[in-house]
Amino acid sequence: MSGAGKSTAARRLALAEGIPFHEMDALAIGPGWSTPTRFAEDVAALAAGDRWVVDSWAPAEVRGLLWSRADTIVWLDYPQWVVLPRLLRRSLHRSWTREPLFGGNVERWRDWLLPGHPFWHALTTFGRRRLAIADLAAAAPHARLVRVRRPAELPW
Template sequence: MRRIMVVGCSGAGKSTFSRRLGAALGLPVTHLDRLFWRPGWTRAPEEDFHAAQQEIVSSDAWVIDGNYGASMHLRLPRADAIVFLDFPRRICLRRVLVRCLREHGQDNQAPGCPERFDREFYSYVWRWPKDHRERTVRRLADQGAHARRIVLTRPREAAEFLRRIG
């Protein structure tokens, strides 16, 4: 595994998992939120977002965390492994709420984008299994069939996977 995508619902722990996976394998890690969001929670222009991803995926080794379904077609052909953190929504929602409380006002997700209470985002997390999961699964199957696919359904499985890798 040298080119790894990490996907899943917000709050599943993609960023933390990716940092640990990158450290264990000695691979550079990119968080798509940092490429997509500009200060003040402003979206990057699509061409800039895509160009930044193209530059990263053209290299020989990487871990990229984030879904951004509209640009998966840029990453999937080059990925040799896909890790899908397919956790229950109650875990994901709890984690985003705890993160908001813990990091409120801090811009850890993307520079200039402080953590804030956002009911619309919490609703998105709650609805993700119904509204987005199947589309993500289809994209991974259709465009990522060549890649090794690893589905982890509980935080304990993710921790065990990282322990075995390390």
């Protein structure tokens, strides 16, 4: 879920285990919020490696590949009252500072008027996304599932 702390947790896990970390948004988002032409190929190359950490359930076009190759899935299954305030603060900060994001993109104030803005998207899809992640995890019996329900449960 956007705002749960996936990138921070994934970076810390990768550092603690000495495993390469890959930020999914950096791979998936190009200039103008576009998808880079080599996105699927780049993800396939990293998934072909023996050890890797990504910070996402992944866009649909590469999700099956990553989930089929994962040996461990860490699900930050936090309640809305944890995730949404974090996401709200982050998006407000990014809109205010115009901090460059992936592909040189920035969050703009006018983007808040769109239903696809990260905050509104998270607010309206939270329950459905939790169910979808639960279904994906159930369909990946080859992988060990670590379901974290509170930030304090993270060991790293």
